[in-house]
Amino acid sequence: MYRERDISIDFLGIRLDSPFILSAAPSTDELELAYDGLKEGWAGVILKTTSVEENPVPLKYPMMSSFGPQSRKVTGLGNIDLISQYHIDVIEKRVKALKESFPHKMIGASIMGAKKEDWQSLVHRLKKAGVDIIECSFSCPQGSMGEAPGRMLAQSVEATEKVAGWVKEAAGDTPVLIKITPQVTDIVEVARAVKRGGADGITASNTIPSLLGLDIYTFEPYPSLFGKGGYSGLSGSAIKPITLRTIAEIARNVDIVISGNGGAFNWKDAVEFMAVGAGNVQFCTLPMHYGFRTIRDLKSGLAGYLDAMGFKSPADIVKKALKNIYSHEEIPAPKTRAQLIEEKCVGCGLCYVACRDGGHRAIEWRSGNVPGQDDSRKPAFDEEKCPGCAMCMQVCPVDAIRMKEQMDGRCQYYEEVR
Amino acid sequence: MEDRRKFSREQALIEAERCLYCYDAPCEKACPAHVPVPEFIQSVRTGNLKGARNIIREANPFIEICGVICPEFCSEQCIRGKIDTPINVRQLHKFVTDNTDPEENLEPAERTGQKVAIVGGGPAGLSCARELSRLGYKPVILEKDVVGGIPAQEIARTRLDEEIAGKETGFIVKHFVEEVKRAEVEFVGDLLKEYGAVFISTGLEKEQEPDIPGTDLEGVFFAREILKNVRKGQKSPAGRRVGVIGGGNVALETAAVLKAEDPGRDVEVIYRRGLKELKAFREEIEEAVERGVTFQFMAIPREIRGDAKVEGIMVTRARLSEPDESGRRRPEPVENSDFFIPLDTIIIAIGQKAGEKFPEIEKTAAGLIKVNDKLETNIPGVFAGGDMVNGACTVVESVRDGKKAAASIAEYLERGKA
Ligand SMILES: Cc1cc2nc3c(=O)[nH]c(=O)nc-3n(C[C@H](O)[C@H](O)[C@H](O)COP(=O)(O)O)c2cc1C
Ligand code: SF4
Ligand code: SF4
Ligand code: SF4
16 A cells, blocks of 8 residues: 555544545435445545434435536536434434444534424433534525524524524533525624534535426426425535635634535535635535545545645645635726637637627637638637626637736736636 | 447437537538538537427438438538547437428428429439529429439438438428429420529439449449349349449448348458548448458459459559548559459449530530539529539538529529519
8 A cells, every 4th residue: 555645634623534524414324324435535424414303304205306417417416305314312323333433533413403402412412422523404405493494593693693502502522513504694694603602613504495497398396296396405516606605705704613515526626615714625415426436536636736736734725715805896907808828729719709799899700701811710809899808718618718917017817727 | 230320319418518519610611501510509409409400401401311421521620629529410410300300391482483494303403492492483303213313212221211311302392392394304405495594413324333344244233223222122133242342331331231131141342442541431331340241451453354244353452652632542553462352243332423415515524514603504594513513422512502503593593584
């Protein structure tokens, strides 16, 4: 065996051998699954959300739907799952068993309760079982218990603070994460409430309420259960931009530890999550789609990135991008123009139509359709008309366009590296 | 045998997704019929196959036939080829025709204009008829044989469903042709008295023979006879050891057809160049190979030997020269490399040539009709296109000529009115 590069990280006092953990979801809803995931190399698990024994969990199947083009049908995944059908009695045993088999991995559990006694008894029982971390689901789109059933707990600032307080009171020095939803008016308010409640960190965020799609011939929503369906929780790549913003917004305003979750599909996404403030990254749709084996690329991808960047530890990435995120008023206004990287262009003309019908008509198409005209099939940018909106750059299939930005006598080029 | 010419729905969608949807698309420009390729592919992408069909059919009346036999001028120019591999446009085209209704009801165009004589009811003639009819003229087809031409009569059943090809021809005749007359036309002069203009599209009349001794022996056939035969459901006259001279689709198809008819017989394709230079579709070659057809590459026929009946063929080994201006590498004989292949049947598949009809019309040295860039001959009002003008060409090039001739004819008739 070759020695692997150290990509370990400290998360709320727990050592993780990589920043990557399995989030509360079907992949952690059986002892065997959690076991296999850890064995495959994931740094930790958060067992799927459990509840007290009295709480009925009426699951309905099919529970998944997705959308995306043929080759990436699962760009966004929707589910109408609920929390685990297993109650705390089962979860206690699993925590013990996993802790025994994997003393050096992070064994976490997620909980949801209807009233103070539920939350606190769940916490007490998990603590006794030896759990490393407790996550509280304040944001299951399919339904929650407590003060306003059906409404996500984290949509109420007061409830968030109050329940976080109950949980932390019971948890003592066991770290507590509150899993919130981005579906709120002001995410910063919620994050502050979590902090006031005394929780140690925030899991930002969760699936997002959505309507996955319809059969346009029967008008049944997806997934359809005997013709009826409803709103689903959306996860996967589709929600990554929302999660990024959520993490960034919390990290810029509240001094609290963040576990990034929602739309990370590879190590690059994870780096982005960390760069805007996540201390670690949770994954659900990726392992559900392609399996636990995906951890290998996550780890080696991150390791390679750290080496390439000269970073010692993944911790070095955390919050790196925050200094560059500003409000619109604060963003500078350079003079911007599109510029062609001649040798990359394959002549598809997509930039031309996008600019022509997309707002600015700043590209001339050198088609040779008119006799005597240049037939290079390359775009020619009109410096006068181009305000540098970058639409052309977005549609170019071979990234042959960059933006030239000039300000204060300086000039720089902006290309998106994907 | 599985049909390798058919895309599954999944293959089609993935292929359609690869298309860049180029602006000013070179595939469309390269297509002689100017099929708006990116637009029909976009409709495939959205599952709008009927829309896709209409787009193709608007530009090319031989949509069923071209889906099978078009040599893909489009794909050769495909921009995607600069990124990875070109889009398989013909296969997508075929996916559209395979999954849509070949015949639809259509209001015949209102025809108030003059009658136009179309001599020869092949693809060029029928395309011309369709365009003329849409412009309000009355096209009358004069045909000595069967309307539909080469594709309707000679393409093997295995490749093109006869019924569909027939339907396609029938559809054009029904909706766009004023009348079909059974007639063999030798001179065009008289036609101008009855018709406003004439379009000659009779195709090539005579088979090209290799310039070697022995072609008159018993057991020598032309590939087209064999294909016509087999197409009509008759048994082919070929024996047990068959050599097919040529390297195009017709040669390979004949070889495959003969092998399919009697898997016990030996069928060998004798070709002057190598595998890479074969001018047949990949699927055509694969099918021949799969059926057990063998190849004698780099073999120049010298003499067909035998008493009254074929006993075999003398060939000389060839080596390929440097590519000439046309990009083709010419085969050159290798000295003292003659050898004999024992055979009882020889099939000639090296193309056709012009006959002696229409003596009053100016011809080229090769015996083809001379036209200007409007496809007008030396006789005003007489136009010509298709194989009679280009030498052996493809269906889609005939479509181009038919459409172009129709435009020129309309212009000519308008001028006459004024
Ligand atoms: C089928 C399914 C069930 C889930 N169940 C839970 C759950 O019980 N508790 C919870 O906190 N989150 C649950 N989640 C949310 C995930 O933990 C995760 O937050 C979400 O999927 C976003 O991450 P991703 O984009 O990496 O999948 C579930 C997600 C899915 C897809
Ligand atoms: S940056 Fe915007 S305006 Fe300028 S060429 Fe590109 S699309 Fe047109
Ligand atoms: S989109 Fe890109 S590849 Fe296509 S023409 Fe424009 S610059 Fe060239
Ligand atoms: S050139 Fe190729 S990629 Fe571009 S539109 Fe045509 S088929 Fe599609």
